[in-house]
Amino acid sequence: MMELLQTLQLLGQDVFGAAWLPVWTAIKIMVIILPIMGGVAYYTLAERKVLGFMQIRPGPNRVGYWGLLQPVADGIKLLTKEFIIPTGSNKFLFVAAPILALAPALAAWAVVPFFDGGELANVNAGLLYLLAMTPLGVYGIIISGWASNSKYAFLGALRSAAQIVSYELAMGFALVCVLLAAQSMNLGDIVRAQNQHAGLLGWFWIPLFPMFVVYFISGVAETNRAPFDLAEGESEIVAGFHVEYSGMGFAIFFLAEYANMILIAALSVVLFLGGWLNPFHGWGALGELTDQIPGLIWMLGKMSLFLFIFLWFRATFPRYRYDQLMRLGWKVFIPLTLIWVVVVAAWMQTSYWLW
């Protein structure tokens, strides 16, 4: 595999010369983006299936075997639908908003390590980059809400903005704890810091368990997913910020939302569940056997666990009321994370810090 990559590199340098680096980067971007798009498509199917199963019904099962072609049918439907631009809208911003929502959702993937060394950009300030990128998606939502010139869209956009600002704080403090524990902002190094001979007991989810929970719940709130989907709130404000969008515009918001969900799942795995690491590493024979499985498989397996939990939440919990949402963010999560930052910092000075 490695030799193949090396010959490819040499061949590329011969053919493209100095232009090889951008070309090689573009190839790597494609290798990351295309599976994410496919993953989003099939995640929508998984969502409908899981929701169906939890409501004791089979979910979509008519298009293709077991409904496997459903995302393709949905995609074709959305592509061929008319993209309506409302008369009263600000046309430029109306078209730009979905792009502004999708771009940061995809850009954040640049620093996510899929396996050892398997990231697009090995940025040392990776965590900061993520903190900068993920909330940028809210611009897409706010702009779409304002440009639509519709009260429901505007209400949804404002709700979303307030919500993301509140939860970004708790999320940031949770990340500070990880940063303290790993003593690095490079996502690859954060994973390597969890690489001890205790397998899954060596990962950060044990010392940082409250942060792990807070991070994931904030992540759910950040992506505007149930039970924090007040920005969409289909029973109160129709569909929130994207009421006025149809066809591809709607599809791009959809893509952005799901790409963000997959991103949050990937980050939870990288920060708290040891990324590409084998959970049984160092557990005798079992550890040696499972060490054969490539890191990418572990990474994807752990991600799908979180993606399932996203759907499980949606199937279980009713939507929060807005004041409850704010109470949870400001009065529970932020104090909790602040306390835990201090606890972790103090804990690390003692000899009881095993991680």
Next chain:
Amino acid sequence: MNKLIKFFKSFLLLELLKGMSVTGRYFFARHITVEYPEEKTPQSFRFRGLHAQRRYANGEERCIACKLCEAVCPAMAIKIEVAERADGSRRTTQYDIDLTKCIFCGFCEESCPVDAIVETRVYEYHGEKRGDLYYTKEMLLAVGDKYEEQIAKDRAADAKYR
């Protein structure tokens, strides 16, 4: 103290976990969906579907044009014209049911003294225009001829409750 317990209960997300265990259990439960074209729900022999006009075994139509069904029909979906036939018996010349008006209450069936108008178990029919659902006497008789076996069986099964 109670307040403290309540605080820890909500702080440790116990109620939420309980809720998730319920949905998690149902995730593995058997589906109760009836997948319609392949599977169908069981029907009662009293099912009230598409109407039919019956005949006696010798091929003579049962309807004697008493107009009870027309009178009882709450939706006024039935239209009957009467004339004397060549053999001197009282028969309908026109017996129409407008299925777009019909509410499938089954009163016509109950009021009929000779079991001529009945409602069958057939519910999978359609019309592409409004007129397609305007059933004339010939159409009703054709339905009756087609499903006579099932209709007779259902009447026999219901007879002991009447």
